[in-house]
Amino acid sequence: MARRGVVGVLVGALIMLLAASALAATGSNLGFLGLASDERGPTEVLGGSSTGPADDASELPTTPGTCLNWTTADGSDVSGVPCEQSHLFETAGPVQAALPEGAPFPADAAWQQLVADQCAPLAQSYLGKPLDPTGRYKVGALKPTQSAWEDGDRTVRCGLQAPGRSGALFASTGKVADADQAVVFAPGTCLGLSGKEVSDPVSSCARTHAAEVAGTVDLGSKFPNALPSVDDQDNFLQPECTKVAQAAVGEQKLADSKLTVYWTNVNQASWDAGTRRVSCNMGSLLADNSGFAPLTGSVADGVTIGGDAPASADPLPPAGAPAAAEPSTPAAVPSSDPAAPAAPVVPTQQPGLQLPPLLPGLGPQQTPQPGVPIN
Incomplete structure (x- = not known):
């Protein structure tokens, strides 16, 4: 539903149901990490092998509640x-891939199926409360x-991560049980642009980005x-996001920027998981409403709206690599640091228009890609 406010067009994002077909279209996996322990060799990233040392990985415990970190890709x-x-990873516990000795190493789709079938329920049981399906945390595995x-070795470590x-x-x-699952960032954080879609935070608003x-x-x-x-959320968020944006950058600068102020709506599953906070962002649509236009610079310092979207998306890092770019300022999220953007529908000036998903993730309504069964 489109609504006009004091500055620009303010639009409440419709609740989006993510589909498996959207995952294939964007190239994202199902929140599957793909790192591994190996008593005889280094860890491995899904789709390739490392050349690192062969020590610490073999000693990592599988005890639920163990937290793991790494700095290399x-x-x-x-x-x-x-x-x-x-x-980067909170262990929920181990499961065994139910294939006999001598069985070939499973294909990627089979690993994804295992994460959905075995790790998801284990992680949910470990968490002890609902996991927001569109929140910052997803189920993953080592x-x-x-x-x-x-x-x-058939041991798979299931856990929670913020991809x-x-x-x-x-x-x-x-x-994670003590953390706010809302996907929010500190004011002034600029969210990157991948093709026409919102991506991870960039280190500086001087870099090309999709929204601030x-x-x-x-x-x-x-x-x-x-x-x-949704109507009640929009009626409340329209003036509130207007005030938030004006307070952040100034009423005149916001008006001069010609940017659209938009927000994300909360669905029932997210609400049941305790998510209450909503992000108010500023961005600009392409002329055909197919996605976000490139932005350069911060709104407060004078933002430039580009013409066409980049010809191609930035290359994706290996699955499980630590995020290279950190938000420009720490996010005010209790008990946790900033995570990846949530999956709002792109704001639009045409009521009812819903664009492709911005951030695919593993949700209860998704079906993993078909492949070789792992059990």
């Missing part, structure tokens, strides 16, 4: 750390390397009980 320096420290598999659209992982502090975060609004302050309808 291939995970060769993976180690256990206290969960109060910055980390699999054995091919050499370990050939020696009979970006690119496949990179964002760091967290504290346990104005701030957040807490729906719980207005609606303390049941989930409000």
Whole structure:
């Protein structure tokens, strides 16, 4: 539903149901990490092998609640750390890939199926409360390397992680059970542009980006009980996001920028998981409403709206690589650091128009890609 406010067009994003076909279209996996432990060799990233040392990985525990961190793209320096420290993975427990000794190393689709079938329920049981299907945390796993598999290792570590659209992982502090699952960022954070879609935060708004975060609004302050309808959310968020954006950059600068202020709606599953905070962002649509136009510079300092979207998306990092770019300022998220953008529908000036998903993720309504069954 499109609504006009004091500045530009303010649009409440419709609730989006992510589909498996959208995952294939964007090239994203199902939140599957693909790092592994190997008693005889280094860790492995899904689709390729590392050349790192062969020590720490073999000693990593499978105990639920263990937190792991690494700094290299291939995970060769993976180690256990206290969960109060910055980390990329929180272990929910191990499962066994139910294939006999001598079975060939499973294809990627089979690993994804295992994550959906075995890790998702285990992680949910470990968490002890609902996991927001469009929130910052997703179910992932650490699999054995091919050499370990050939020696009979069938142990898969299931856990929780905060992936970006690119496949990179964002760091967290504290346990997921104690964290705010809302995908929000500090005001002034600029979200990257991949093709025509919102991507991970960029290190500086001087880089090409899709949107700039104005701030957040807490729906719980207005609606303390049941989930409000989309119309009720929009009626509340329209003036609130306007005020947030004006306070962040100034009323005149916001008007001069010609940017659209938009927000994300909360659906029932997210509400049940405790998500109440909503991100208010500023961006500009392409002329054909097919996605976001390139932006350069911050709104406060004078933003430039580009013409055409980039010809191609940025190359994706290896699955499980730490996110290279951090938000320009720390996000005010209790017990956790910034994660990847949520999956809002692109704001539009035409009521009812819903564009392709921006951030595919593993949700309960998705079906993993077909492949060789793993059990």
